Amino acid sequence: MINTDVLVIGAGLAGERTAIELASQGFQVIIISLVPPKRSHSTAAQGGMQAALGNMAKSQGDSTDIHFEDTVKGSDWGCDQDVARLFVNLAPIAVRQTAAWGVPWSRVEPGPRKLPDGEVVQELLEKEGLIAARDFGGTKKWRACYASDGTGHALVYAMDNVTLQLGIEVHDRAEALALIHDGQRCYGAVVRDLRTGELRAYHARATVIATGGHGRIYGHSTNGIINEGTGMSIALDTGVVPLGNMEAVQFHPTGVVPGDILISEACRGDGGYLLDKNEHRFMPDYEPQKKELASRDVVSRRMVQHMRKGFGVESTYGPHLWLDIRHLGKKHIEVNLREITSICRDFLGVDPVRKIVPVRPTQHYSMGGVRTNIAGRAHGLAGLYAAGEASCWDLHGFNRLGGNSVAETVVAGTVVGKSIARDLEWLDFPYSEQAVAAMAEDTTQMVQERILRLRAGGKEYVYDLRNQMSNVLMEKVGVFRKGAELQEAVDELAELCQRSKHLGLRSSGVGANPEVAAALRLPGMVRLAFLIAYGALKRTESRGSHAREDYPFRDDIHWLKRTLARWAPGADLPTLDYEPVRITEMPPGDRGYGESKVLAVEEKVRA
Amino acid sequence: MPNRKLTFRVFRHNPYDPQSAPRVQKYEMQETPRLTLYGALTRIREEQDPSLQFDFVCRSAICGSCAMLVNGRPRLACRTLIEQLPSRINLFPLPFFRLVGDLSVDTGTWFREMGQRVESWIHDSEPFDPDALEERMPNDTAQTIYELDRCIECGCCVAACGAAQVNPTYLGAVGMLRIARFLTDPRDDRADSDFFEVVGTEDGVFGCIGLLACEDYCPKGISLTTQIAYLRRKMALTSLRSSSNGKGASAGAQHAEKAKTAK
Ligand SMILES: Cc1cc2nc3c(=O)[nH]c(=O)nc-3n(C[C@H](O)[C@H](O)[C@H](O)COP(=O)(O)OP(=O)(O)OC[C@H]3O[C@@H](n4cnc5c(N)ncnc54)[C@H](O)[C@@H]3O)c2cc1C
Ligand code: SF4
Ligand code: SF4
Ligand code: FES
Numbered sequence: 001m002i003n004t005d006v007l008v009i010g011a012g013l014a015g016e017r018t019a020i021e022l023a024s025q026g027f028q029v030i031i032i033s034l035v036p037p038k039r040s041h042s043t044a045a046q047g048g049m050q051a052a053l054g055n056m057a058k059s060q061g062d063s064t065d066i067h068f069e070d071t072v073k074g075s076d077w078g079c080d081q082d083v084a085r086l087f088v089n090l091a092p093i094a095v096r097q098t099a100a101w102g103v104p105w106s107r108v109e110p111g112p113r114k115l116p117d118g119e120v121v122q123e124l125l126e127k128e129g130l131i132a133a134r135d136f137g138g139t140k141k142w143r144a145c146y147a148s149d150g151t152g153h154a155l156v157y158a159m160d161n162v163t164l165q166l167g168i169e170v171h172d173r174a175e176a177l178a179l180i181h182d183g184q185r186c187y188g189a190v191v192r193d194l195r196t197g198e199l200r201a202y203h204a205r206a207t208v209i210a211t212g213g214h215g216r217i218y219g220h221s222t223n224g225i226i227n228e229g230t231g232m233s234i235a236l237d238t239g240v241v242p243l244g245n246m247e248a249v250q251f252h253p254t255g256v257v258p259g260d261i262l263i264s265e266a267c268r269g270d271g272g273y274l275l276d277k278n279e280h281r282f283m284p285d286y287e288p289q290k291k292e293l294a295s296r297d298v299v300s301r302r303m304v305q306h307m308r309k310g311f312g313v314e315s316t317y318g319p320h321l322w323l324d325i326r327h328l329g330k331k332h333i334e335v336n337l338r339e340i341t342s343i344c345r346d347f348l349g350v351d352p353v354r355k356i357v358p359v360r361p362t363q364h365y366s367m368g369g370v371r372t373n374i375a376g377r378a379h380g381l382a383g384l385y386a387a388g389e390a391s392c393w394d395l396h397g398f399n400r401l402g403g404n405s406v407a408e409t410v411v412a413g414t415v416v417g418k419s420i421a422r423d424l425e426w427l428d429f430p431y432s433e434q435a436v437a438a439m440a441e442d443t444t445q446m447v448q449e450r451i452l453r454l455r456a457g458g459k460e461y462v463y464d465l466r467n468q469m470s471n472v473l474m475e476k477v478g479v480f481r482k483g484a485e486l487q488e489a490v491d492e493l494a495e496l497c498q499r500s501k502h503l504g505l506r507s508s509g510v511g512a513n514p515e516v517a518a519a520l521r522l523p524g525m526v527r528l529a530f531l532i533a534y535g536a537l538k539r540t541e542s543r544g545s546h547a548r549e550d551y552p553f554r555d556d557i558h559w560l561k562r563t564l565a566r567w568a569p570g571a572d573l574p575t576l577d578y579e580p581v582r583i584t585e586m587p588p589g590d591r592g593y594g595e596s597k598v599l600a601v602e603e604k605v606r607a
Numbered sequence: 608m609p610n611r612k613l614t615f616r617v618f619r620h621n622p623y624d625p626q627s628a629p630r631v632q633k634y635e636m637q638e639t640p641r642l643t644l645y646g647a648l649t650r651i652r653e654e655q656d657p658s659l660q661f662d663f664v665c666r667s668a669i670c671g672s673c674a675m676l677v678n679g680r681p682r683l684a685c686r687t688l689i690e691q692l693p694s695r696i697n698l699f700p701l702p703f704f705r706l707v708g709d710l711s712v713d714t715g716t717w718f719r720e721m722g723q724r725v726e727s728w729i730h731d732s733e734p735f736d737p738d739a740l741e742e743r744m745p746n747d748t749a750q751t752i753y754e755l756d757r758c759i760e761c762g763c764c765v766a767a768c769g770a771a772q773v774n775p776t777y778l779g780a781v782g783m784l785r786i787a788r789f790l791t792d793p794r795d796d797r798a799d800s801d802f803f804e805v806v807g808t809e810d811g812v813f814g815c816i817g818l819l820a821c822e823d824y825c826p827k828g829i830s831l832t833t834q835i836a837y838l839r840r841k842m843a844l845t846s847l848r849s850s851s852n853g854k855g856a857s858a859g860a861q862h863a864e865k866a867k868t869a870k
Binding site for chain 1: 624643657660665668686713716728729743
């Protein structure tokens with residue numbers, strides 16, 4: 001058994017920032033990760049990191065208050081307002097600290113500047129050399145700090161460099177498969193070495209889940225292919241830790257087909273069209289005012305609606321639509337839309353100057369996750385914490401604002417690290433190491449038995465079940481939801497849950513065999529899929545990214561609350577509970593965008 | 608519409624299985640449009656052989672996980688379009704790095720050690736002040752650093768490098784790039800002389816045989832040889848200075864100079 005003060009599961013921005021906070025306060029930390037830290041999905045964030053620095057002409061007058069408002073509105077009043085307040089206040093410090101760590105943030109260059117829409121603004125001399133920001137959907141001010149076209153990359157490299165400096169131990173190619181706990185307190189995790197296939201136990205006084213999103217449960221996701229939600233499912237497996245708001249899933253309108261690589265909003269922002277199988281531009285039919293420029297959720301929904309009417313392009317990779325930017329001209333495409341151009345050319349072999357590009361709405365972000373309090377402590381199990389996309393801290397409610405999640409990872413990492421440090425100093429209660437060793441032994445044994453059962457051979461094949469699960473989610477729990485289909489999804493996923501108990505291997509299963517890894521993950525993934533569908537079925541309203549066709553209104557009378565899902569070990573079904581959403585500063589109101597209407601408390605009073 | 612029959616010849620070996628011996632295995636499949644090696648390998652794993660090991664994360668040339676030898680050349684599998692390859696495709700793991708299994712190699716450990724060797728972090732004695740504004744930096748400087756920071760640690764340059772094949776402790780073009788990145792950064796206090804021991808040797812600039820393979824195969828198009836030449840000049844100068852006055856150029860003076868040129 002390996003002993004440490006703190007075990008951090010996950011080496012993305014959230015995990016590494018947490019580890020740095022603790023190591024710099026003198027605690028011993030071990031980080032485990034599926035992949036070397038710099039390969040974590042955080043590197044893929046290109047757009048930016050929100051923090052109200054107010055350095056640009058277009059961010060003059062910005063403040064933490066406005067950032068707060070944007071975040072709460074973005075969340076469709078689903079977020080915890082204490083968390084949002086703490087977050088906006090700390091985000092500027094977080095950005096500046098990463099600057100000191102070496103992130104080459106793009107800087108303000110004074111002088112006049114012409115924006116794409118022709119407007120000319122004057123960048124101020126007094127702001128020269130301070131951190132610049134760009135525009136990002138859903139914000140009143142320009143607030144997304146960026147490092148050229150590689151914000152996530154630059155952040156991850158700087159952060160990982162600090163872990164090197166502090167000598168933090170990282171065990172890569174290692175996967176946490178079960179938490180060691182007694183129903184009251186968490187003592188670490190059992191981990192499979194992805195080089196050798198061996199199991200080992202880590203004993204830690206505090207354990208942090210920072211395993212990122214679950215995007216890959218949906219077959220089509222912009223997330224890295226390792227983002228399978230295993231951190232969330234091992235928390236769920238304890239039976240006592242709830243996952244919050246799993247039905248809150250964000251989609252992006254333009255993932256390419258095949259490969260699901262995200263192409264940024266810029267393709268629509270700069271005037272790209274969406275076409276159907278007849279190469280007809282259909283968005284104006286649905287949204288005569290905003291056309292392709294309507295918000296992310298709205299465009300995604302219209303695309304799905306149109307494909308359902310039979311206007312999708314059939315392909316080997318399923319139906320899709322087309323993105324057309326040819327009319328913007330070669331020069332504009334190659335200069336202003338350089339990234340999009342290279343994605344199309346390098347990964348599809350399609351030249352967007354001459355050809356239309358296959359796209360479809362794609363899963364993008366998971367707002368739900370391990371429910372924690374504002375200090376990052378997981379509900380239900382002392383000694384367990386969560387941070388980043390794996391958590392439901394709840395900064396994002398039902399819709400995450402672009403650029404807020406990278407900022408969340410860094411801020412939450414700091415906050416959670418500090419609260420663990422406090423807990424270990426003051427609140428640590430003694431326990432028997434012997435008892436923990438026995439528990440670790442039992443848990444390891446349990447995982448070992450799962451592997452042996454797989455080797456003994458059930459009849460189900462992991463990739464068949466996996467594809468069925470993804471298809472159910474994509475078709476029935478996607479951007480548009482309605483009761484009958486959600487019920488079907490719930491039924492089908494319940495059946496898949498049962499079938500996933502009978503997985504068997506087709507290969508030998510020796511050593512670091514990837515089929516074993518996939519088969520060990522799948523039952524947890526199916527349970528997460530079930531929670532998404534079940535939570536969505538029960539939530540009879542539309543809020544943020546959760547859009548019910550049969551309940552098109554946001555219903556603050558009944559649904560100003562957060563879903564909490566627990567799954568008792570061995571039970572066939574989870575239980576759903578609800579807790580109120582904390583509203584402190586900003587009462588529910590109109591978002592000013594999106595198409596859902598509000599069923600407000602006042603209306604009830606009038607009615 | 609591409610519709611060839613594709614034949615993959617893939618290196619197989621699981622070093623952790625005593626039964627396993629290195630061999631080449633053949634897989635066949637029908638080509639489909641817009642297919643990359645990521646798509647093809649995933650399909651082989653799911654439909655034909657779930658034991659096949661390889662690494663992908665981002666599948667968009669950002670994370671550096673998936674470098675392998677494709678028909679003999681190091682490249683990112685995720686950014687390799689099948690339609691640009693012949694119908695017979697040979698896949699081998701990157702040489703130089705320790706084999707994990709099949710097409711998967713342990714680049715992570717090598718790069719972490721490289722990071723320790725060059726102390727790949729900002730050396731700054733000032734503590735961070737959370738109440739202060741960020742230190743100003745000209746945007747040009749930020750851009751220059753960013754350019755040197757674009758490496759994704761894929762290992763293609765090291766796998767292609769003749770010097771690395773004969774000298775296992777060779778720092779590689781990527782290690783030298785990392786040093787250039789910190790030498791350029793005005794936030795880092797280190798001077799040229801601080802790097803002399805790591806890079807002013809046969810393991811560094813004086814071990815490079817200058818065949819440019821590293822640059823040819825870097826998927827990010829980083830001008831590695833320019834950086835090596837830049838470091839070589841600096842190191843030659845450092846050794847000259849230290850032999851003339853008996854010690855390296857004063858770090859403080861050099862740092863002031865670096866900060867000046869950056870501003
Ligand atoms: C294409 C794309 C672009 C984006 N752009 C932006 C943007 O511009 N701005 C923004 O704010 N957000 C953006 N996001 C979202 C943002 O990047 C992520 O939400 C954020 O980086 C998540 O960080 P994390 O540290 O929580 O998780 P990750 O970076 O995903 O890290 C998870 C870590 O956990 C490890 N792990 C997982 N499971 C296990 C296990 N069982 N055992 C051990 N280790 C495990 C992994 O190896 C990895 O190290 C984008 C997302 C995508 C998909
Ligand atoms: S130029 Fe130098 S570093 Fe690059 S491949 Fe040749 S020997 Fe290696
Ligand atoms: S320098 Fe280029 S080839 Fe070498 S590791 Fe970095 S990205 Fe890869
Ligand atoms: S999978 Fe990330 S670089 Fe290829």
